[in-house]
Amino acid sequence: MAAALSFEQAPPISVPLRFLLTAPLFGIVFGVFLLWQGPELVETRGGFPALAATHLVTLGFMLQAMCGALLQVSPVSTGANVWRPRLVAWVAHTGISAGALALTAGLAAERLGWLRLAVPVLVASMAFYAVVVLAALLRTSARGATIAALRLAVGALAVTVALGAAAAGAFAWSWPLPVAQLAPVHAAWAVFGWGLTLVAGVSYLVVPMFQLTPAYPAAFSFWLPRVVIGAVIAWSVAHMTEAGAGVRSMLGLVLLACGAVFASVTLRLQRRRRRKLTDATFSFFRIAMISMLAAVAAGVVLPWAEGGLRVRIELVLGILLLIGFFVSVINGMLYRIVPFVLWLHLQKRMPIAPNMNQLVPGARASAQSRLHLAALACLACAPAWPPLIYPGGALFAASCAMLEWNLAQALRVCVRLSAAARGSAP
Amino acid sequence: MAGKVIDARDLLPPEPLELTLSALDDLGADDELVLLLYREPHPLYSILRDNGFCHRTESRADGTFEIRIRRAS
Numbered sequence: 001m002a003a004a005l006s007f008e009q010a011p012p013i014s015v016p017l018r019f020l021l022t023a024p025l026f027g028i029v030f031g032v033f034l035l036w037q038g039p040e041l042v043e044t045r046g047g048f049p050a051l052a053a054t055h056l057v058t059l060g061f062m063l064q065a066m067c068g069a070l071l072q073v074s075p076v077s078t079g080a081n082v083w084r085p086r087l088v089a090w091v092a093h094t095g096i097s098a099g100a101l102a103l104t105a106g107l108a109a110e111r112l113g114w115l116r117l118a119v120p121v122l123v124a125s126m127a128f129y130a131v132v133v134l135a136a137l138l139r140t141s142a143r144g145a146t147i148a149a150l151r152l153a154v155g156a157l158a159v160t161v162a163l164g165a166a167a168a169g170a171f172a173w174s175w176p177l178p179v180a181q182l183a184p185v186h187a188a189w190a191v192f193g194w195g196l197t198l199v200a201g202v203s204y205l206v207v208p209m210f211q212l213t214p215a216y217p218a219a220f221s222f223w224l225p226r227v228v229i230g231a232v233i234a235w236s237v238a239h240m241t242e243a244g245a246g247v248r249s250m251l252g253l254v255l256l257a258c259g260a261v262f263a264s265v266t267l268r269l270q271r272r273r274r275r276k277l278t279d280a281t282f283s284f285f286r287i288a289m290i291s292m293l294a295a296v297a298a299g300v301v302l303p304w305a306e307g308g309l310r311v312r313i314e315l316v317l318g319i320l321l322l323i324g325f326f327v328s329v330i331n332g333m334l335y336r337i338v339p340f341v342l343w344l345h346l347q348k349r350m351p352i353a354p355n356m357n358q359l360v361p362g363a364r365a366s367a368q369s370r371l372h373l374a375a376l377a378c379l380a381c382a383p384a385w386p387p388l389i390y391p392g393g394a395l396f397a398a399s400c401a402m403l404e405w406n407l408a409q410a411l412r413v414c415v416r417l418s419a420a421a422r423g424s425a426p
Numbered sequence: 427m428a429g430k431v432i433d434a435r436d437l438l439p440p441e442p443l444e445l446t447l448s449a450l451d452d453l454g455a456d457d458e459l460v461l462l463l464y465r466e467p468h469p470l471y472s473i474l475r476d477n478g479f480c481h482r483t484e485s486r487a488d489g490t491f492e493i494r495i496r497r498a499s
Contacts, residue, residue: 010469076468076469077468077469078468079468142468205465208464208465209439209465210438210439212436212438214464214489215464215465215489274435274436275436277438340439340440343440347440356439356440357438
């Protein structure tokens with residue numbers, strides 16, 4: 001029976017892996033970019049190099065990994081089979097990789113030609129991905145908090161892409177659009193509508209499963225994605241209509257409160273886990289949730305800060321959200337999703353596949369989590385003392401290189417065992 | 427009729443699936459296998475369907491899912 005194991009829902013191994021193994025490479029590029037730009041990057045927040053750095057990590061690392069993980073999680077865990085997964089993966093992976101490189105090159109060098117190439121590539125590939133994946137998620141008969149969150153997240157991804165295209169188009173082709181209002185609205189849809197909703201939906205599934213915690217409370221799981229999307233819509237309307245600063249601040253705090261509640265509930269579940277396993281995934285999730293709480297604290301004091309201090313706090317908030325929360329969560333999930341994908345692949349080829357949890361040695365994954373934490377500490381303090389961007393960038397690049405090495409080693413073990421199984425077949 | 431219970435609530439994936447598949451090999455025509463988990467094992471359902479088994483899932487108040495598996499008649 002074990003030899004006959006067949007997951008009809010599992011996509012081909014190449015579908016998720018191309019995304020999951022490319023994401024850390026963009027992390028390395030991001031770290032090197034920080035080293036190249038140096039302290040000036042922190043001191044000129046909002047400039048084109050800072051936008052380039054932001055999109056290296058949000059498109060190259062985060063979007064890349066999230067799109068790949070969703071192509072694996074949707075069919076296996078919710079029965080949402082994606083139409084022609086190889087084609088969708090090829091289009092999305094090529095679009096994100098080429099688009100992220102062209103966009104960041106265009107922003108860093110202030111070259112309109114690169115931007116004019118990047119925008120249609122990113123919009124076409126991401127629109128195709130969002131439509132196909134959303135159709136699969138809407139067709140499945142699965143019910144529950146995860147599937148609802150995934151549907152809302154992919155819908156928010158489509159809105160994020162449209163807003164990003166409008167903001168970039170206003171710059172690249174001088175479209176008569178209000179860039180100053182569009183840019184923060186695009187960021188809110190990306191970070192909260194797409195990012196937080198997706199992380200929450202996948203966490204409902206993987207935190208109890210892999211960290212052996214109790215389930216997320218049912219009412220919380222049901223309401224969180226709906227409140228997040230509602231708050232993002234209200235915040236967007238307030239920004240686009242130039243509502244009063246008080247209203248915008250209040251809605252911004254509602255968004256941050258959603259993140260704080262999610263982080264608090266996850267930390268509480270981690271404390272109540274049934275087996276006291278403290279592996280790299282557990283550590284990455286803990287770093288992520290504490291970073292989210294720290295980001296919320298920065299957001300709470302922000303309305304009272306002025307001038308240069310306000311700019312620095314905004315930067316700390318952004319670093320804590322992107323590097324502290326999202327990169328940490330994704331890093332932790334990669335150590336679960338990649339071995340699971342490889343284990344499924346081996347299970348079809350061998351009578352007894354190796355233990356999934358041994359494909360990436362725990363000590364190496366834990367060492368990488370410490371590198372990541374050191375990088376995060378330096379980068380989060382860089383707004384206060386900009387030279388810290390040097391150790392921060394170097395540590396971040398080293399952490400992503402080690403992540404890539406750890407995942408690639410697991411792939412090598414898988415390839416070797418597959419070849420051995422083929423060789424011993426009668 | 428014999429019954430076997432696999433309490434996989436405190437096991438890390440993919441151990442619950444491996445234990446279940448191994449137990450299915452020895453499941454007689456009138457036997458029942460009971461799997462206890464804190465989540466619904468969607469991948470397992472399709473494996474059961476494709477390999478001539480049927481199942482019934484019930485949820486308990488403590489969040490446990492009880493999956494009762496038999497050979498399809």
